[in-house]
Amino acid sequence: MSTTLTMRGEFAGELPAKPETETVPVKPAKEKTMETHANPATQAAAVATANPLGEMLSNAMRAVLPPVLGVLLLVGIWYVATLKGGSIPGPVVVWQAAAELFADPFYNNGPNDQGIGWNVLASLERVGLGFGLAALVGIPLGFMLGRFAFLSAMINPIISLLRPVSPLAWLPIGLLVFQKADPAATWTIFICSIWPMIMNTAQGVQRVPQDYLNVARVLDLSEWKVVTKILFPAVLPYMLTGIRLSIGTAWLVIVAAEMLTGGVGIGFWVWDEWNNLKVEHIIIAIFIIGIVGLILEQALILLAKKLTKESS
């Protein structure tokens, strides 16, 4: 109801053709300006579409212009800095290399020479697996820590001790236990993405408003109903924040982990190109890593918005 009201308010001037709105008094004035035209109705429609379109365009300009300028500035500085030559290639060289690289992103010449597409996908797969396992363990654990003070007091010191440890310090342990590079990298991702999920979920559970818990107590709901109808929806926004932080860290760590473990993956690819001294490829990799990280983050923000809108 309230949304339709504001809609009317905003477009009151542009919708003279609609009879039952508050715009009726405006109508004569609008028609006066259109006297010269044969068909006032089509003219009115044209006015209605032209104005919002113009507004949309100027809005889009305002949203797009600053970031585009920023990127142009960065490329400009890069161009000027590399004009005199040196070991860092300029934007033009990198652009040409990128065009060549992305012409065939999915070639496969054996395990040590695959297209850039395969490398990115391999990294994403490791992140997905490690992150998924971390979510499976971390979210329920976070719920329990938030719900039971004793458990929280028991586990929290351990978390405080282990959380500041660089995930890469866990890589040798992974290598030792799994005897293989691939699961060791996944293990590293698991360890680094589990902390934010535990902490945020637990915090969310502790911050469930007392009002909702009182409702649960007065209704004497079963523990299952409390979890599904009250705790889970109330904690969801916190959980999604944890997930977003986790996936950011996981994507940061995978590059470093793959540099150490080798195989197929964007991190290993960076290292390989360093050994081949193809610096332009390293710069391309930096952009790819940045863009993929950005997409992951934005996708999760979108998901969070959608889910919390439904639940609030």
Add this chain to the structure above:
Amino acid sequence: MEKFVQIENVGQTFDTKKGKFVALRDIHLTLKQGEFVALIGHSGCGKSTLLNLIAGLTKPTTGVLLCDGREIAGPGPERAVVFQNHSLLPWLTCFENIYLAVERVFSQKEGKAKLKARTQAAIELVGLAHAAHKYPHEISGGMKQRVGIARALSMEPKVLLMDEPFGALDALTRAKLQDELMKICEKTQATVVMVTHDVDEAVLLSDRIVMMTNGPAATIGEILEVNLPRPRARLELAHDPAYIDCRAAVLEFLYEKQAHVEKQAA
């Protein structure tokens, strides 16, 4: 039934950083079935504390509370609470909020269709059938409070406990809901305990008004019988001598006998 809810020698003490704080002492009160009782007093007099005790949300330090012959050991759906701030779950529609309560109380004996019919009946009772599938943030404060009342009534509680249910509403909405509540109580013959600080509300709605002394260590000061015939009409009562007397008695208690709140608290 003469003694439906019994409160015997109840006291409540809280442990605070500054030591023990006595909130309530020596509370004796019995409620008849179908009776409407208002708890009134200055803020901090422990009226909400007493309501929470009846709800079972807190346990008394001394004394005992009985409901329908059984000791009140904890919260339960036979003593439904209408909270001051409605406390609807924001991720459920009005219908689902009520259904959650209905399901809890009746799902063992009744099928889904019957549960839905009960929910629908509760929402119609408060005149909100048109808003059944809206979310709490889409409706007004008065409507939310009505859903809260519908949720409480849908459980067919033995006692309905209301903690300043209309305190956050504007005067016109409050009057409308008071009228609705009177109709509902007549229809359902509910036993109601309502915490309020509104003298007119207390006199209009109650059979008895329990007036509490100022805290700390608050207790029941006086109990006023409101002998006005039902159904009561707000406008006619305004000139009714009995109504005016009751109102005067409560005002006198609050502002003469229990005045100087600040001095006592300091």
